[in-house]
Amino acid sequence: MGRLVFVIPALFLLLLAGCGGDTRPAAEQKAGEQKGANPRIEAQTGANPAQMAVVAADVRAAEAGMEMLRRGGSAVDAAVAVQAVLGLVEPQSSGLGGGAFMMLWDAEARTVKAFDGREIAPAAAGPDLFLKEDGTPMGFYDAVVGGRSVGVPGVVAMLGETHAQYGKLPWADLFEPALQLAEEGFVVSPRLAGLLTRIPRLKEEPAAAAYFYNDDGTPKAEGTRLTNPAYAKTLRTLMEGGAGAFYEGEIAGAIVDAVTGADNPGGMTLEDVAAYEPVERNPVCGRYRMLKICSMTPPSSGGATLLNILAILENFDLARYGPTDPEGWTLIMEASRLAYADRALYLADPDKQSGEGAASDAIVEGMASAAYGRARAELISLEAAMETAPAGKPAEYAGGVTPDMAEDESPEPPSTSHFSIIDGAGTVVSMTTTVEFAFGSHTMAGGFMLNNQLTDFSFRPEKDGKPVANAVGPRKRPRSSMSPVIVFDGETGAPVAAFGSPGGPAIIGYVLKTLVAWSDWGMDLQTAIDAPNIVVPRGGVLVETGATPPETIAGLEAYGYDVSNRALTSGVNGFVLGPDGIAWGADKRREGAGLVEGG
Numbered sequence: 001m002g003r004l005v006f007v008i009p010a011l012f013l014l015l016l017a018g019c020g021g022d023t024r025p026a027a028e029q030k031a032g033e034q035k036g037a038n039p040r041i042e043a044q045t046g047a048n049p050a051q052m053a054v055v056a057a058d059v060r061a062a063e064a065g066m067e068m069l070r071r072g073g074s075a076v077d078a079a080v081a082v083q084a085v086l087g088l089v090e091p092q093s094s095g096l097g098g099g100a101f102m103m104l105w106d107a108e109a110r111t112v113k114a115f116d117g118r119e120i121a122p123a124a125a126g127p128d129l130f131l132k133e134d135g136t137p138m139g140f141y142d143a144v145v146g147g148r149s150v151g152v153p154g155v156v157a158m159l160g161e162t163h164a165q166y167g168k169l170p171w172a173d174l175f176e177p178a179l180q181l182a183e184e185g186f187v188v189s190p191r192l193a194g195l196l197t198r199i200p201r202l203k204e205e206p207a208a209a210a211y212f213y214n215d216d217g218t219p220k221a222e223g224t225r226l227t228n229p230a231y232a233k234t235l236r237t238l239m240e241g242g243a244g245a246f247y248e249g250e251i252a253g254a255i256v257d258a259v260t261g262a263d264n265p266g267g268m269t270l271e272d273v274a275a276y277e278p279v280e281r282n283p284v285c286g287r288y289r290m291l292k293i294c295s296m297t298p299p300s301s302g303g304a305t306l307l308n309i310l311a312i313l314e315n316f317d318l319a320r321y322g323p324t325d326p327e328g329w330t331l332i333m334e335a336s337r338l339a340y341a342d343r344a345l346y347l348a349d350p351d352k353q354s355g356e357g358a359a360s361d362a363i364v365e366g367m368a369s370a371a372y373g374r375a376r377a378e379l380i381s382l383e384a385a386m387e388t389a390p391a392g393k394p395a396e397y398a399g400g401v402t403p404d405m406a407e408d409e410s411p412e413p414p415s416t417s418h419f420s421i422i423d424g425a426g427t428v429v430s431m432t433t434t435v436e437f438a439f440g441s442h443t444m445a446g447g448f449m450l451n452n453q454l455t456d457f458s459f460r461p462e463k464d465g466k467p468v469a470n471a472v473g474p475r476k477r478p479r480s481s482m483s484p485v486i487v488f489d490g491e492t493g494a495p496v497a498a499f500g501s502p503g504g505p506a507i508i509g510y511v512l513k514t515l516v517a518w519s520d521w522g523m524d525l526q527t528a529i530d531a532p533n534i535v536v537p538r539g540g541v542l543v544e545t546g547a548t549p550p551e552t553i554a555g556l557e558a559y560g561y562d563v564s565n566r567a568l569t570s571g572v573n574g575f576v577l578g579p580d581g582i583a584w585g586a587d588k589r590r591e592g593a594g595l596v597e598g599g
Contacts, residue, residue, distance in 0.1 A: 054078055055573045055584045055594035056419035057093065057502075060186065061085040064177035065421055066595045068169060075421040075429040076104070076166040077174055080159050082419050083433060084178035087448050088231055089186050090591075092195050092438045093417040093502060096234065096246070097255070097450040099154040100433035101296040102162060103283060103484045105495050107426035112294045112486060114283040117158025118477040119151030119453040120276060124267030127461030129454065129472045137459035145201050146264025149441045149452035151478065153246075153255070155433055158278040160243020166427065172239035179239075182232040182447070185225040191591050193222035199438050205262070207444035231447030247273050251446050258445040266454075275475070279351075286368040288314060289519060291496070292488040296432075297364055301347035302483030304367045305508050308339035308394075310515075311373025312380070318520040323531055326555020327382065332516065333561065334380045336509060336536050337389035342367055344407045345391045348469035352476035362400025372397040385560035406463035416482065416502030420574040422495075422582065424598055430498040430574070432482035432507070453478055481507045481537075485515070497525070499574020501587070506542070509535030510570040518576070525576045526585035533568040544568040 054065035064085045065078035079102070087095030094100070099119040105112050121129075130143045143149055163171060196202070196212055196219035203209040203217060211228070213219055220226065237245050245251060252273040259268040285294040286307040293310065295303030312335035321328025346363045366372050372394050379386065393402040416434035434451070435441075441452040456478035461471035470479040484500040497518070501510040510533060517528035532547040540562035543553055548565075556563050573586040573594065581599055586592025 050424050051582050051596060051599035052422055052424045053575050053582045053584055053594060053596045054082065054419070054421050055575055055586055055592065056082050056086065057417045057571060057573065057590060057592050058086060058089050058189065059591075059593035060089050060177075060181065061419065062593050062595050065419070066597060067177060068174060069421075069423055070597070071169060071173070073169040073174075073423070074166050074425070075423040075427045076159075076162045077169045078421045078423065079419070079429045079431055080163060080167075080171075080174040081177055082421070083155060083159060083431075084175050084235065085181060086417055086419075086433070088178055088181055088228060089189065090192065090417060091435075091449045092192060092199075093415055093435065094155075094433040095435055095440075096156055096448045097153045097440065097445065098433060098435035099151070099451065099453060100158060100431055101300050101480070101482050101484055102158065102429060102431040103294060103296065103486050103498075104162070104166070105426075105428035105486050105498075106166070107428070110493065112283055112285070112488075114281045114296055115158050115162055116279040116281050116296075116299065116477070117154035118299050118480060119154050119451055120272075121151055121454055121457070121472060121474060121476050121478070122266065122268040122272040123474045124269075125454065125472050125474055125476075127471050127473065130457070130459040140455065141201065142264070143455050143459070144437055144452045145204065145442050147259035147262035147266035147268070147441065147443060148264045149454045150259045150266050150268060150443065150450045151453040152268065152272050152276045153451060154276060154278060156238070156243050156246040157276055161278050163243075171242055175235045175239050179232055179235045182228045182235065185227045188220050188222055188224045188226060189591055190222050193219065193224075195438055196220065199442075202439050202442050205442040205444065207258075208439065208442055208449075211444065228447045234446040234448065247276055254445040255450065258443050258450060262441075262443055284364055284368055286311060287370070287490060288515070290490045291519060292490050292493070293485055293515070294488070295483050295485045297350075298347050298479070299349040299477040300480040300482050301343045302481050302508055302511075304347060304364045305339045305343045305481075306483050306485070306512060307368035308342060308373070308376075309335045309508070309512055311368060311370055312338060312377045313516070314370065314373055315377040318516055319522075323517060323521050323523070324549050324552050326552050326559065329534055329552060329556060330382070330385065330559045331380065332512070333534070333536050333541055333556070334386060334389070335377070336512070337386065338376045338379065338392070339367070340537065341389045341391040342394055345405045346394070346402070346469055348479045349477040352473050360395060360400055362395035362398040363402065365398035366394030366396065366400070369394075369397050404466060406466035406468050415504065416507070416571075418484065418500035418502060418571065418573055420498045420500065420584075422498070422575065422577075426495075428486055428495050428498050430484040430486050430500055432484045432500045432502070434480075434482065434502070456480060481505045483507050483511045485511060487515070495577060497574060497576045499525070499572055499585075501570050501572040503570050505537035506533075506535045506568065506570070509533070509537060510572050514572050524585075525574065525583055529570075529572045529585045529587050533570055535568065540564055542566045542568060
C-alpha cells in the first residue's frame with residue numbers, strides 16, 4: 001500500500017471561543033449569563049483508564065471490537081474488526097466498498113488526530129458527470145444505480161495506515177469475527193430486512209439480487225441466515241496480503257469490472273484504484289462553554305459547520321430554555337441556518353478546489369472562531385425567523401479572503417454508520433463510515449457493496465457564472481457531512497466523550513442536538529440521544545414525527561418556520577467518561593449497541 005499523505009494546514013485550527021462581556025448580540029437580552037457546562041460534566045474526567053468500551057450500530061460489530069480489546073488490542077484494532085463486521089451485517093450503511101473519517105485521541109502522546117479515508121473520483125470524472133445531454137442534472141436515482149456514482153473506496157486504506165501506526169494485534173487477526181460470520185452465516189436484522197423491501201431498484205443489480213432476494217424476487221426475510229462466501233474470500237485476501245491487497249490484484253479487478261460493466265457504467269480504472277492514498281489532516285477544534293470539541297475538517301463539512309453553530313450558540317444561554325422550549329430551538333435553528341449557508345458555498349475538498357480559496361484553511365478557521373460566531377449571532381432575532389439566512393465571509397476572520405462562489409446542489413440522502421471506541425490505555429476512536437445511499441450504488445464486488453459517493457458532489461458545476469466549490473473533478477473527494485467528535489474538558493484537556501451519527505446532511509444537526517442536550521440541558525447521554533430530533537439541513541425545519549411536543553412545533557411555526565414532520569431516524573452512538581466509569585448510549589431508532597468491560 002502507498003504512503004500516508006499528511007496535510008498540515010498553515011494555521012493550526014485550535015480555536016478559543018472567549019467573548020467579551022458587552023459584545024453579546026441583542027437577541028441575548030433575555031438569556032442572562034451563561035454559567036458554562038453543567039456541573040456533572042466538569043467531573044467527567046476521572047473514568048478508570050482500564051475500562052474499555054465499544055459502541056456500534058450492530059451488537060455483532062460491537063462484540064467483534066470488544067473481542068480485540070480483550071486480546072490486548074488497541075482502539076484501532078477494534079475499529080478494523082468493527083468495520084469488517086458492519087460491512088457484512090449492515091451492508092446498507094457502510095463497508096469495505098465505502099469511505100470513512102476517523103478522529104483519534106492518542107492517550108500516550110496526548111494528541112488528537114484526524115484521518116481522511118474519503119472516496120476519490122476517478123481521473124476520468126469531469127464536471128458533467130451527472131448532467132444530461134441538455135445540460136440539466138440527472139435524476140438522483142438515475143445517477144446512483146450502477147457504476148457512474150462509484151468513487152475509489154478509501155476505508156480499507158485508511159484502516160491499514162492507522163493500524164500501522166496504532167495497531168497492537170496482527171492485521172490478519174482483526175478479520176476473524178467477520179470471517180466466521182461470513183462463512184457460518186449471520187441473521188438478517190429487522191432494519192436490513194425492512195430496507196430490502198423499501199429500496200426499489202436494488203434487485204435490478206444482478207449480484208445484489210442474487211444475494212439479498214429469493215428466486216421469486218421477494219427479499220430475504222428478518223431472521224434468515226445469510227452466508228457470504230465472496231466476502232469471506234475478500235477477507236482472506238486482506239488477511240494474507242494486508243490493506244494493499246484491496247487496491248491491486250483480484251479485488252481491484254473485481255471493483256473495476258463491476259463499475260465499468262454496470263448498465264450505468266463509470267470510468268474507474270485499475271490505475272485509479274492503485275493510486276488511492278488516505279490523508280492525515282489536522283482536526284478542527286473549538287471551545288463551547290467549558291468544553292473543547294474536535295471534529296473532522298474538509299472534505300467533510302461536518303466539523304466546521306458544527307463548530308460554526310456552536311460558536312454562534314456560545315452567545316446564548318440555552319440552559320435557560322430547556323429541551324422543549326421553542327424559543328431555545330429557534331436559536332438553534334437560526335444558528336444552524338447561518339452555518340449551513342456558509343457550508344453550501346465554501347466547503348469542499350481542500351486539495352482540489354473548484355474556486356480560488358474554496359475550503360481554505362482560513363474559511364474553516366473563520367467558521368469556528370468566536371469572533372465570527374459573535375458577528376453571526378447578531379443576525380438572530382428572538383422575534384421572528386430570518387427570511388433568508390445569508391452566507392457570511394468567514395475567511396476574513398482568519399486573515400484570508402472569502403471567494404465568490406455559487407451554492408452547492410448535492411442531493412445527500414441519509415445513510416451511513418458510526419462507532420465509538422476507547423481501549424484500556426485510554427486511546428479513543430470516533431469513526432463515521434459510509435457507502436452513502438442505502439446499499440450505495442447497489443453494485444457489488446467481492447461480496448461487498450460499492451459506494452455511490454460521487455453523488456455527494458454538486459450535480460451542477462456552476463451557477464449564474466460562479467463556480468461551485470463541491471463540483472465534480474478528477475481525483476477529487478466529494479464533500480461530506482460526517483461529524484465524528486471527541487469532546488475534551490476545556491481545562492485539563494482530558495477526553496470526556498466521543499460520539500457521532502449517520503444521517504446525510506442532518507448528521508450535523510443530530511450531533512449538535514446530542515451535544516446541547518448533554519452539555520446545556522443536563523441530560524445523560526442516552527437521554528440526550530433519545531430526545532426528539534429537530535434539524536434544518538436545507539429548506540424548512542424538520543421535526544421528528546411522533547416525538548416532538550405539539551407546543552414546540554406550534555412555537556416554531558409562530559416564529560415563522562415552515563415545519564415538516566419526518567421520521568429522522570438518526571443513529572447517534574457514543575460514550576461519556578465519568579467518575580463512576582464509562583456510560584454508553586446508542587440510538588433506539590436503529591439497532592445500536594454498546595459493551596463496557598474492565599475497571
